[in-house]
Amino acid sequence: MIGREYTFPMKALVITSLQGPSSLVVQDVPEPAAKAGQSIIRVAAGGLNFADFMTTKGGYPGTPPPPLIAGREFAGVELTGNDENTGRRVMGYAQWAVFAEKTAAYPNMLWPIPDQWSFEQAAAFPVNYFTAYLGYWQAGMTLPAAEQPMWGQPPSAVRPSEALQRTPRVLIHAVAGGVGTAAVQIGRLLGVEMYGTSSSPEKLARVQELGLQHGINYKRHDYEEVVKDLTHGEGVDAVFEMLGGEHTAKSLRCLRDFGRVIQYGTATGHAPKIDLRAMYAKSASVQGLWLTYLSQKPEIMGPAWKQLSSWIAEGKLAPQIGHVFPLERAVEAYKLLEEGKNYGKVVVKI
Numbered sequence: 638m639i640g641r642e643y644t645f646p647m648k649a650l651v652i653t654s655l656q657g658p659s660s661l662v663v664q665d666v667p668e669p670a671a672k673a674g675q676s677i678i679r680v681a682a683g684g685l686n687f688a689d690f691m692t693t694k695g696g697y698p699g700t701p702p703p704p705l706i707a708g709r710e711f712a713g714v715e716l717t718g719n720d721e722n723t724g725r726r727v728m729g730y731a732q733w734a735v736f737a738e739k740t741a742a743y744p745n746m747l748w749p750i751p752d753q754w755s756f757e758q759a760a761a762f763p764v765n766y767f768t769a770y771l772g773y774w775q776a777g778m779t780l781p782a783a784e785q786p787m788w789g790q791p792p793s794a795v796r797p798s799e800a801l802q803r804t805p806r807v808l809i810h811a812v813a814g815g816v817g818t819a820a821v822q823i824g825r826l827l828g829v830e831m832y833g834t835s836s837s838p839e840k841l842a843r844v845q846e847l848g849l850q851h852g853i854n855y856k857r858h859d860y861e862e863v864v865k866d867l868t869h870g871e872g873v874d875a876v877f878e879m880l881g882g883e884h885t886a887k888s889l890r891c892l893r894d895f896g897r898v899i900q901y902g903t904a905t906g907h908a909p910k911i912d913l914r915a916m917y918a919k920s921a922s923v924q925g926l927w928l929t930y931l932s933q934k935p936e937i938m939g940p941a942w943k944q945l946s947s948w949i950a951e952g953k954l955a956p957q958i959g960h961v962f963p964l965e966r967a968v969e970a971y972k973l974l975e976e977g978k979n980y981g982k983v984v985v986k987i
């Protein structure tokens with residue numbers, strides 16, 4: 638399976654066809670053999686991502702055809718190539734084949750698990766926190782306040798002192814989800830004023846406890862109108878947009894001058910609609926973000942991990958786990974994401 642050499646059988650969650658979560662089956666498959674430079678990990682927990690759901694429907698770019706072992710994010714214990722236990726607790730990121738008793742991973746996609754974290758917490762970390770952090774980075778908000786670009790000012794202008802004192806604003810869609818809850822924790826640390834959307838008042842109440850200042854229930858209110866009202870017609874500096882379709886154009890209209898829509902997903906299944914006139918009107922932009930691509934760039938991942946790990950060491954980041962399922966009930970976990978009913982991360986115990 639998937640071009641690797643295998644030895645002994647192990648349990649794995651296999652995508653047997655591209656019919657959605659119902660095509661997932663726990664099967665005995667051969668163990669992975671490490672390619673040069675890879676480690677073998679005994680997997681304890683897997684983090685479920687919306688991308689995993691998309692993969693079961695053939696909607697994720699670059700995925701090989703089935704049969705294919707599911708899962709892209711994990712936590713466990715690193716083993717050497719000959720099965721000796723090194724004891725290093727690691728969390729990691731791959732493109733597939735991690736919802737199994739063992740997986741193979743390259744060292745640049747493995748990070749040490751903080752001592753105080755469980756495997757479940759660690760499995761909820763890499764994708765959500767790197768994506769959220771890189772969203773702020775692409776929005777120009779990860780620098781200390783004194784070095785931040787002038788929000789809403791032309792790039793060439795001399796920074797007036799009042800511009801430096803303005804708090805940057807971000808609108809976060811699916812704020813109660815995996816990436817969303819990570820973005821709230823990071824936004825709080827960066828001193829960002831956050832507006833966030835969710836379908837549920839209960840989910841919004843939980844995220845407000847994490848530091849979200851302005852929760853918007855999009856089932857009851859038009860988020861574009863709410864953002865306009867709350868910002869006195871000015872808009873936000875960035876939108877973390879993962880819905881696609883009309884929401885991209887709508888998010889552009891939520892921006893203030895020189896704002897950026899950071900487009901990192903299409904959960905609606907519709908291609909983002911881009912309204913160039915709205916972009917001209919405010920010198921605004923839409924910028925793509927794809928962790929799969931950025932994760933291959935050490936010059937980007939290194940500084941991101943340096944910042945994230947220092948926040949972890951200070952106890953400032955706490956992965957939000959809404960639901961834990963055993964491997965045998967993974968289909969239910971996938972359906973929770975499909976129906977948008979999850980809070981924070983959904984974790985699968987291996």
Ligand SMILES: NC(=O)c1ccc[n+]([C@@H]2O[C@H](COP(=O)([O-])OP(=O)(O)OC[C@H]3O[C@@H](n4cnc5c(N)ncnc54)[C@H](OP(=O)(O)O)[C@@H]3O)[C@@H](O)[C@H]2O)c1
Pocket residue numbers: 685686687688764765768811812813814815816817834835836837840879880900901902903904905906926927928929974975976977978979980981982
């Ligand atoms: N580009 C990247 O590198 C990257 C990395 C990670 C994730 N992503 C993308 O980011 C998005 C969030 O991923 P995640 O894993 O953190 O998932 P998630 O946010 O935990 O779950 C998805 C949430 O989106 C909301 N939602 C709104 N419209 C939806 C729809 N039509 N269908 C399903 N859910 C909908 C739901 O929350 P409410 O009901 O509260 O709105 C749901 O709980 C996904 O689009 C994913 O593909 C991209």
